[in-house]
Amino acid sequence: MDFEAVGKCSALHPKPAGLSLQYGTAGFRTKAEQLNHVMYRMGLLSVLRSKQTKSTIGVMVTASHNPEEDNGVKLVDPLGEMLNPSWEEYATHLANAEEQEVQRVLAEICQKEAVSLHQQASVFIGRDTRPSSEKLSQSVIDGISALRGQYHDYGLLTTPQLHYMVCCQNTQGRYGKATLEGYYNKLSKAFVELTKQAFNSGEGQRCLKVDCANGIGALKLKEMEHNLPRQLSIHIYNDGSKEKLNHMCGADFVKVHQKPPLGLEMKPNERCCSFDGDADRIVYYYTDAAGHFHLIDGDKIATLISIFLKESLVKVEQKLVMGVVQTAYANGNSTRYLEETMKVPVHCVKTGVKHLHHKAQEFDIGVYFEANGHGTVLFSKAAEEKIRHLAKEGKDNKKREAAKMFENTIDLINQTVGDAISDMLVIEAILALKGLTVQEWDAIYTDLPNRQLKVKVADRRVIDTADAERRAVSPPGLQEKIDDLVKKYRLSRAFVRPSGTEDVVRVYAEADTQENADALAHEVSLAVY
Ligand code: NG1
Numbered sequence: 001m002d003f004e005a006v007g008k009c010s011a012l013h014p015k016p017a018g019l020s021l022q023y024g025t026a027g028f029r030t031k032a033e034q035l036n037h038v039m040y041r042m043g044l045l046s047v048l049r050s051k052q053t054k055s056t057i058g059v060m061v062t063a064s065h066n067p068e069e070d071n072g073v074k075l076v077d078p079l080g081e082m083l084n085p086s087w088e089e090y091a092t093h094l095a096n097a098e099e100q101e102v103q104r105v106l107a108e109i110c111q112k113e114a115v116s117l118h119q120q121a122s123v124f125i126g127r128d129t130r131p132s133s134e135k136l137s138q139s140v141i142d143g144i145s146a147l148r149g150q151y152h153d154y155g156l157l158t159t160p161q162l163h164y165m166v167c168c169q170n171t172q173g174r175y176g177k178a179t180l181e182g183y184y185n186k187l188s189k190a191f192v193e194l195t196k197q198a199f200n201s202g203e204g205q206r207c208l209k210v211d212c213a214n215g216i217g218a219l220k221l222k223e224m225e226h227n228l229p230r231q232l233s234i235h236i237y238n239d240g241s242k243e244k245l246n247h248m249c250g251a252d253f254v255k256v257h258q259k260p261p262l263g264l265e266m267k268p269n270e271r272c273c274s275f276d277g278d279a280d281r282i283v284y285y286y287t288d289a290a291g292h293f294h295l296i297d298g299d300k301i302a303t304l305i306s307i308f309l310k311e312s313l314v315k316v317e318q319k320l321v322m323g324v325v326q327t328a329y330a331n332g333n334s335t336r337y338l339e340e341t342m343k344v345p346v347h348c349v350k351t352g353v354k355h356l357h358h359k360a361q362e363f364d365i366g367v368y369f370e371a372n373g374h375g376t377v378l379f380s381k382a383a384e385e386k387i388r389h390l391a392k393e394g395k396d397n398k399k400r401e402a403a404k405m406f407e408n409t410i411d412l413i414n415q416t417v418g419d420a421i422s423d424m425l426v427i428e429a430i431l432a433l434k435g436l437t438v439q440e441w442d443a444i445y446t447d448l449p450n451r452q453l454k455v456k457v458a459d460r461r462v463i464d465t466a467d468a469e470r471r472a473v474s475p476p477g478l479q480e481k482i483d484d485l486v487k488k489y490r491l492s493r494a495f496v497r498p499s500g501t502e503d504v505v506r507v508y509a510e511a512d513t514q515e516n517a518d519a520l521a522h523e524v525s526l527a528v529y
């Protein structure tokens with residue numbers, strides 16, 4: 001194939017002079033007005049990746065929890081996973097190529113990856129509700145069309161919905177139907193079945209307030225709501241009709257500031273949750289009678305789900321190995337609770353969903369969550385088959401019924417990536433089944449007080465880390481300084497790492513009291529300069 005059409009069209013999507021971007025942990029992210037060329041080129045790259053894998057590839061236009069003026073793009077691999085690391089490099093290379101080099105870079109990728117240009121290409125596209133997203137996704141389409149790829153534009157989707165569509169398409173429907181209706185039906189059917197017992201026991205309505213960050217989550221939750229049992233009464237706030245996306249609301253705001261979002265009024269002990277801007281993260285929270293705010297983050301979500309799955313395993317009498325995967329940001333007390341009380345193996349990996357996902361694949365049941373609320377559960381093929389077989393053919397009635405519940409849990413979980421809607425339904429089902437209030441869930445263990453800070457430095461790449469980002473190996477002397485500061489406090493821990501999505505260094509500290517965690521974070525941030 002000649003790349004002439006690519007060249008012509010490329011001129012319509014010019015790269016701003018001198019601009020260099022990197023495909024980071026969440027794809028490309030920056031100010032929306034700088035992304036036209038990146039979108040076009042990711043359209044091109046998705047066609048090559050599709051030809052090479054002989055599968056449908058996804059392209060999602062979103063900047064998740066970042067400000068409304070930003071945007072971003074990431075590619076989704078055939079089974080709904082994040083893009084393969086060597087292709088991340090091609091993405092960076094292609095995005096930064098000067099106009100006249102684009103065709104050559106494409107040819108190089110084709111040669112290196114033995115891409116057969118005669119192969120058909122198919123790409124699925126989704127986008128969030130940012131004002132810039134529609135135009136930018138049109139640039140993706142221009143790229144796909146320039147290489148004569150086929151595409152399906154789903155328009156507005158949550159990020160995890162696009163991952164789901166791609167996975168369904170490439171597994172010939174075994175994972176579900178690659179339509180929004182298919183997604184809603186799969187999840188709501190599993191939820192209805194799973195909660196039948198709890199909801200039919202005559203208990204009143206269960207209310208949940210949901211802050212949708214003024215983003216796509218509101219639209220999609222509204223589309224799904226009527227499929228859910230009326231015993232779960234969902235109240236949507238920050239639906240985007242009044243305020244700006246992610247502004248003083250959403251999962252990231254609530255987690256980082258440890259306070260409620262704007263636009264959602266909380267009465268004492270009401271169960272509330274927040275999605276982020278593309279609905280792949282979720283955190284829960286409530287205020288107690290004294291007006292104190294309590295955050296229930298990804299670590300506590302992972303713990304609740306792990307407890308439920310462990311109990312389910314006992315009921316079906318299956319010896320499947322379960323593991324939990326966390327990052328350095330996991331609260332120290334969550335790790336202790338999982339390891340010491342629950343006796344579940346816990347692994348710490350580098351920040352970024354792809355690292356967690358990869359590690360979780362090593363278990364029969366791999367639960368992974370970032371503290372910020374991004375996470376899901378993976379079931380090995382063998383584990384899933386065992387449970388489904390038992391649910392269908394099990395001789396023992398009790399065990400068969402337990403296996404059916406387990407099967408519904410599996411179907412309710414979006415295994416391709418963290419999914420706020422799916423995670424919310426899993427949590428609501430578990431709380432209803434176990435008859436737990438939000439306070440009881442919160443009380444499973446007590447979080448160590450902690451603080452996260454951002455530090456602007458001249459070049460964040462001078463910081464290099466090891467041991468799943470828990471230690472700084474450069475610049476020399478920094479780790480020693482951090483060690484000395486940590487020694488000053490009780491139950492303390494601190495680390496620094498360069499962000500993969502923002503031009504900042506992140507500082508994390510925990511200690512016995514909030515004052516001490518704040519002081520330690522502050523002192524460590526001074527050591528970073
Ligand atoms: P960076 O900017 O690399 O810290 C943030 C989150 C990650 C992950 C990515 C992608 C924290 C501390 N970091 O990465 O966990 O979610 O964004 O969105 O929350």
Ligand code: ZN
Pocket residue numbers: 064065159276277278279280281
């Ligand atoms: Zn997100």
